[in-house]
Every structure is written in structure tokens, then in C-alpha cells.
Amino acid sequence: xxxxxxxxxxxxxxxxxxxxxxxxxxxxxxxxxxxxxxxxxxxxxxxxxxxxxxxxxxxxxxxxxxxxxxxxxxxxxxxxxxxxxxxxxxxxxxxxxxxxxxxxxxxxxxxxxxxxxxxxxxxxxxxxxxxxxxxxx
Amino acid sequence: xxxxxxxxxxxxxxxxxxxxxxxxxxxxxxxxxxxxxxxxxxxxxxxxxxxxxxxxxxxxxxxxxxxxxxxxxxxxxxxxxxxxxxxxxxxxxxxxxxxxxxxxxxxxxxxxx
Numbered sequence: 001x002x003x004x005x006x007x008x009x010x011x012x013x014x015x016x017x018x019x020x021x022x023x024x025x026x027x028x029x030x031x032x033x034x035x036x037x038x039x040x041x042x043x044x045x046x047x048x049x050x051x052x053x054x055x056x057x058x059x060x061x062x063x064x065x066x067x068x069x070x071x072x073x074x075x076x077x078x079x080x081x082x083x084x085x086x087x088x089x090x091x092x093x094x095x096x097x098x099x100x101x102x103x104x105x106x107x108x109x110x111x112x113x114x115x116x117x118x119x120x121x122x123x124x125x126x127x128x129x130x131x132x133x134x135x136x137x
Numbered sequence: 138x139x140x141x142x143x144x145x146x147x148x149x150x151x152x153x154x155x156x157x158x159x160x161x162x163x164x165x166x167x168x169x170x171x172x173x174x175x176x177x178x179x180x181x182x183x184x185x186x187x188x189x190x191x192x193x194x195x196x197x198x199x200x201x202x203x204x205x206x207x208x209x210x211x212x213x214x215x216x217x218x219x220x221x222x223x224x225x226x227x228x229x230x231x232x233x234x235x236x237x238x239x240x241x242x243x244x245x246x247x248x249x250x
Contacts (some may be wrong), residue, residue: 017213017220024221040222041197049197051218075216082216109208125215 007102011090018087021079025062028055048136050129051075058083071135074128138169146177153182153240162244169248176247182240185233192232196225205236 041049057076060069069076089101111117143166151159166177183205192201199214219225228235 017224020220021217039197039218040225041218049218051216054216054218079216105209112208112212 007099010102011093014086015090018083021083024055025058025083028059029062048129048132050125050132052132052136054079073132138166138171138174140167142174143167150182153185153237154244155234155237155241158237158241162241165248173248177244180243180247182243183236185236188232188236189229192225192229196228196232197222201228201232202235205232205239207235207239 039049039052041047042052051073053073054075057069057072057074058080060066060072061076061080086101093099093101112121143163146166147159147163154162188201188205191204195201197214197219199211199219202208202211202214214220214224214228217224219228
């Protein structure tokens with residue numbers, strides 16, 4: 001199946017984001033204390049954002065520390081799994097010239113647009129954010 | 138479609154689309170049958186300026202992407218805190234044309250189906 005220009009851009013973008021994520025994780029493993037981009041949100045509002053601690057979470061997961069990873073930020077699990085699955089899925093699509101990833105992506109998007117999925121998801125994000133505020137203030 | 142209706146549509150909705158697309162949109166509307174007008178006139182478009190303001194205020198949380206309907210990218214932005222803020226800054230420049238693209242898609246869908 002021919003893949004159009006917009007789809008190629010999308011695949012490239014997601015792949016590039018995953019690679020950037022890998023670079024970030026690698027940089028943080030070797031130069032842990034010297035990198036501190038800092039969250040813009042935190043700098044302006046002085047409260048941690050919902051993703052605060054996710055880098056530490058991913059690093060803990062790579063060391064096999066599951067409970068600390070969850071404590072730092074549960075999102076780390078989602079990020080870790082995505083960063084493993086997405087590049088492999090994109091490579092699979094590229095090799096077999098299919099577009100299974102973009103179709104699955106669109107299905108999940110329309111799934112999340114439904115109220116009974118979006119509302120609990122938003123509540124979970126808010127709970128995680130409030131927990132972050134307690135942890136990191 | 139009636140040229141006067143097309144002109145009214147273009148005049149009241151030109152800010153929702155990219156300038157270079159307006160000529161093609163006008164031609165497409167002129168070529169479309171009259172029955173489509175009912176669907177077109179009730180379409181709601183996302184204001185690119187509002188998208189920009191939302192991006193300025195909450196870009197790190199990804200709510201600008203949620204606003205224009207990009208749920209997947211919005212989730213990715215939220216999980217990575219605006220892509221380590223880099224994506225949040227890049228999106229300040231991209232969000233207006235992304236909103237206009239979404240509006241164009243919505244218009245095309247209404248015209249085709």
C-alpha cells in the first residue's frame with residue numbers, strides 16, 4: 001500500500017521524537033547531575049507539571065527499579081513502553097510497506113475522543129498531577 | 138454553489154484558513170452542489186488565534202493540541218512536559234497553521250460526504 005507524503009511526515013516525526021527521547025535518556029544516564037533544562041511550567045508557576053519526574057522514572061525502570069519508577073511518576077511506564085514499541089512498529093511498517101501504525105493511531109485517537117474514555121483519563125492525569133505537587137513541593 | 142453564498146462564506150471564514158488555500162477553497166465551493174450549503178454554513182472552525190493563546194498559556198501541558206483535535210500528539214506532549222519544553226516552543230510557531238489545516242480537513246470532509 002502506497003504511503004502518502006503526510007503519512008511519511010507523521011512517521012518521521014514520531015520516529016524523531018522517539019530518537020530524541022533516547023538521546024535524552026542516554027544523556028541523563030551519563031551526565032545525570034549536570035543536565036537541567038528544567039520545566040518551563042515549573043519556572044513560571046513554581047508548581048511541578050504532570051510529567052515531572054518522568055525522566056527519573058524511566059531511568060529507574062532501566063535499572064529494574066519498578067517501585068521507585070512508579071513513585072517518581074507513573075507516566076514513566078507509558079513512556080518506556082511507547083519508546084520501545086513505537087520505533088519497532090514504525091520500522092515494521094516501513095519494511096512491509098503497510099500503514100498499520102497510523103491506522104491504529106487514528107483508532108486510538110477516536111477512542112480517546114469519547115467522553116467515557118476521556119473523562120477518566122483526565123481525572124487520572126489530574127490525580128497524578130496533584131500527587132506530583134505533594135511530592136515535589 | 139451560488140457565487141454570493143460562496144463569497145459570504147469566504148469573507149466570514151477567511152481567518153480560519155491559510156491564505157494560499159483560499160483560492161482553491163473558493164473554487165471547490167463554487168463547483169459543489171447547492172445541497173452542501175446546509176452542511177457548510179453550520180460548520181464550526183477552530184480559531185487559530187485562540188489556539189495560539191492556549192499554546193502560550195498551557196503549551197507544556199499539550200492543551201493547545203487537544204484544542205485543535207490532535208489528541209494523540211496532545212497526550213505525547215503532556216507525557217513529555219511539552220517535549221522537554223522544546224516542542225512547546227516549536228508549537229508556538231506551528232499551532233496556528235496546524236489549526237488552519239484541521240479546519241481545512243473539516244471543510245473537505247463536509248464537502249465530500
